[in-house]
Structure formats: C-alpha cells, structure tokens
Amino acid sequence: MPGKFRRIAVEEAFSIPEVARELQKVARAPGDSADLPLIRGVYDAQPGYGDLKFLDGLIDLEGRRLAEMDQYGVDMQLLSLTAPGVQMFDADTACELVSLANDRLAQVIGRHPHRFAGLASFAPQSAKRAVKEMERAIKQLKLNGFIVNSHTHNEYLDDPKFWPILEAAEALNCCLYIHPRGASDGLKGPLREYGMDSAMWGYGVEVGTHAVRMMASGLFDRFPKLTICIGHMGEAVHFWLWRINFMNSRSQKIGRAPKTQLTMAEYFQRNFVITTSGHEDPLALEYSVKKLGADRVMWAIDYPYQPTAPAVAFMDAAPLSDADKAKVYHQNAERIFHIKPA
Ligand code: 1WB
Ligand code: MN
Numbered sequence: 001m002p003g004k005f006r007r008i009a010v011e012e013a014f015s016i017p018e019v020a021r022e023l024q025k026v027a028r029a030p031g032d033s034a035d036l037p038l039i040r041g042v043y044d045a046q047p048g049y050g051d052l053k054f055l056d057g058l059i060d061l062e063g064r065r066l067a068e069m070d071q072y073g074v075d076m077q078l079l080s081l082t083a084p085g086v087q088m089f090d091a092d093t094a095c096e097l098v099s100l101a102n103d104r105l106a107q108v109i110g111r112h113p114h115r116f117a118g119l120a121s122f123a124p125q126s127a128k129r130a131v132k133e134m135e136r137a138i139k140q141l142k143l144n145g146f147i148v149n150s151h152t153h154n155e156y157l158d159d160p161k162f163w164p165i166l167e168a169a170e171a172l173n174c175c176l177y178i179h180p181r182g183a184s185d186g187l188k189g190p191l192r193e194y195g196m197d198s199a200m201w202g203y204g205v206e207v208g209t210h211a212v213r214m215m216a217s218g219l220f221d222r223f224p225k226l227t228i229c230i231g232h233m234g235e236a237v238h239f240w241l242w243r244i245n246f247m248n249s250r251s252q253k254i255g256r257a258p259k260t261q262l263t264m265a266e267y268f269q270r271n272f273v274i275t276t277s278g279h280e281d282p283l284a285l286e287y288s289v290k291k292l293g294a295d296r297v298m299w300a301i302d303y304p305y306q307p308t309a310p311a312v313a314f315m316d317a318a319p320l321s322d323a324d325k326a327k328v329y330h331q332n333a334e335r336i337f338h339i340k341p342a
Contacts, residue, residue, distance in 0.1 A: 006329065007074050010337065011278075013305065023088075066112070074312065079117070083181040114342075118143050124155075145177065146175070149178075179207070180202075182203075217258065220262070224270075229298075230274055233276055238291050241264065241268055273336060274297055285320070294328060
C-alpha cells in the first residue's frame with residue numbers, strides 16, 4: 001500500500017539479544033528504579049508489560065517488522081536501541097554493548113539501505129568513550145544521528161561532565177534524539193501509582209523536564225548549532241512555551257536562573273525539533289506545525305510500542321497542506337538525519 005508521500009518513521013525501537021540478556025539481569029536484581037516495571041515485563045516476561053510481548057518485536061528486524069512496513073506502506077524506519085538503552089549498566093558493560101548494538105544496526109542497514117536508517121547509541125557513563133563511539137558511529141558506520149534515553153544514573157545533560165557529548169554531536173552535525181525512560185529517582189515519587197510512571201505520563205514529564213533544564217541552563221549559548229529531537233509531540237514542551245518564556249525571564253531578572261543570550265522560546269525554535277511518535281491527535285499536530293513551523297515536525301510510529309496502521313492513517317488524514325505533509329512525512333527526516341532522498 002504505497003502512499004502519496006515517502007513515509008519515514010523516525011522513532012522506531014529495536015534491541016539485540018545481548019542487551020536484552022543484560023536487562024534481564026537488571027529485572028532480576030533488587031532495585032526501585034522507575035524503569036523496573038517495564039524492564040521486568042519486557043525482558044523477564046513478568047505479568048503486566050510481559051503480556052504485551054514487546055520483546056519479539058524489538059529483536060526482530062527483518063521478519064515481522066519489514067512485513068508490517070510493507071503492509072502499511074512504511075518506506076523506512078529510523079531505528080534506535082530501545083529505552084533505557086545501556087544507561088542502567090556500569091560504564092564498561094555499557095560501552096561494550098553500545099558498540100555491538102551500533103555494529104548490528106549498521107549491518108542491518110547495509111542489508112536494507114532503502115528500508116532502514118539508524119540512530120547510534122553511546123554510553124553517557126563515560127563521556128570520553130562516548131565521544132569515541134559517536135565518531136566511529138558516524139564516520140565509519142555511517143549512522144544517521146544519536147539517541148540518548150534521558151537521564152543517566154539520575155544525571156542530566158546540562159551537567160558539564162556530559163558537555164563533550166554535546167560538543168561531539170554538534171561538531172558531527174548530527175541530531176541528538178532524547179527518548180524517554182523512567183523518571184529519575186528525584187522525580188519519580190508521585191508517578192509510582194496508577195501506571196503513571198509509563199508512557200502515559202511519566203515519560204513525558206521526564207523528557208520535558210530534561211529539555212527545559214537544558215534550555216534554562218544556558219547550554220545552547222555554548223552549543224548554538226546543536227539540534228535536539230524530542231518525540232511524543234514534543235513531550236508537550238512547546239504547549240508550555242509562552243509560560244516557560246515569561247517565567248524564565250522573570251527568574252533571570254531576580255537571579256534565580258542563569259542569564260542567557262536568547263529567550264527560552266528562541267532556543268526551542270532554534271535548537272529543537274519534535275516528532276509525532278505515539279501521539280495521534282490531529283489538533284495537537286496542527287498546533288505543533290503552526291507553532292514551530294512544518295520544518296521542525298517529523299512523523300514517527302513508535303514501533304513496536306504503538307501500532308503502525310493508525311499512525312499511518314493519522315498522518316494520511318492530517319490537517320496539513322501537501323507541501324507540509326511531505327515535510328513531516330519525509331523531507332525533514334532526510335535533512336535532519338542525513339537520509340538520501342528517494
Ligand atoms: C512504551 C512506550 C514503552 C515507549 C517503552 O519502553 C517506550 C509503552 C521503552 O507504551 O509502554 C515509547 O517510546 O513511547
Ligand atoms: Mn519510543
């Protein structure tokens with residue numbers, strides 16, 4: 001079922017058995033990370049998430065996934081190692097596993113260069129080794145950008161220890177996708193009940209908080225050309241932008257926030273792009289395109305966590321001009337993630 005436009009889905013999850021095995025160990029160890037309900041279900045088949053059978057969909061790349069892409073006319077998936085990536089492991093394990101995952105990703109793209117592209121992972125636990133892997137992933141493996149799953153051991157990217165990673169992403173001219181994971185220990189308290197730690201709410205709170213921290217810290221004065229991508233319809237940050245902007249300027253005036261060269265709204269407009277992953281409300285899309293411009297919004301499915309058919313139907317029926325739909329469906333992805341136009 002080919003579409004009127006090339007369809008490139010940009011937040012599509014995969015895993016490899018080696019990472020899954022390590023996450024199964026995390027599942028079986030004691031702990032109270034907000035990621036554990038998901039990890040215990042997906043990687044140790046415990047009831048709840050375990051009933052949803054996500055692991056098969058994550059590990060499979062060339063079977064069911066390609067068949068489903070064919071069935072619904074998805075031309076390309078931009079793949080990324082699924083949350084929490086390697087960010088719960090010790091630095092050595094994490095570094096070893098990201099290299100392996102990036103190699104496998106490059107191999108599957110090599111076998112299907114018209115169907116897959118990929119975001120490289122790295123281990124923020126060691127910024128120095130992360131930068132080496134980032135350079136290898138782009139220069140040798142020819143991957144298309146980077147993904148990080150929000151906080152690492154409860155620390156956020158505005159921490160100067162992570163700046164070499166941001167510097168590398170900027171220097172390589174590669175977009176950094178900040179994908180959710182369970183909220184950090186300081187943030188997770190009231191999200192524990194009612195399933196709120198999940199993609200229902202906690203994920204957005206975690207990544208939204210991360211994005212606002214980055215803007216308010218002033219780090220985009222240091223990395224003016226850095227592009228950050230956030231999914232799930234911008235994790236709602238741009239719906240808040242007027243108020244973030246107003247209140248941040250007040251905080252700057254009274255000395256509660258660092259002085260910045262640009263306003264928060266200007267940073268969001270310059271340094272952020274968003275995707276529709278797992279958020280299929282036409283009104284939210286219309287607002288996003290009007291607020292940010294059609295050049296800054298990309299389509300995504302969030303495979304295998306979200307079904308493909310409604311994600312395609314949503315964008316086919318979206319209240320956008322054909323010119324804007326072409327941007328959201330594929331042209332922005334081609335530009336931002338260095339994907340060769342068809
Ligand atoms: C779900 C969604 C789980 C996402 C995930 O695990 C990720 C979920 C890493 O719907 O339960 C996601 O990317 O939105
Ligand atoms: Mn996702």
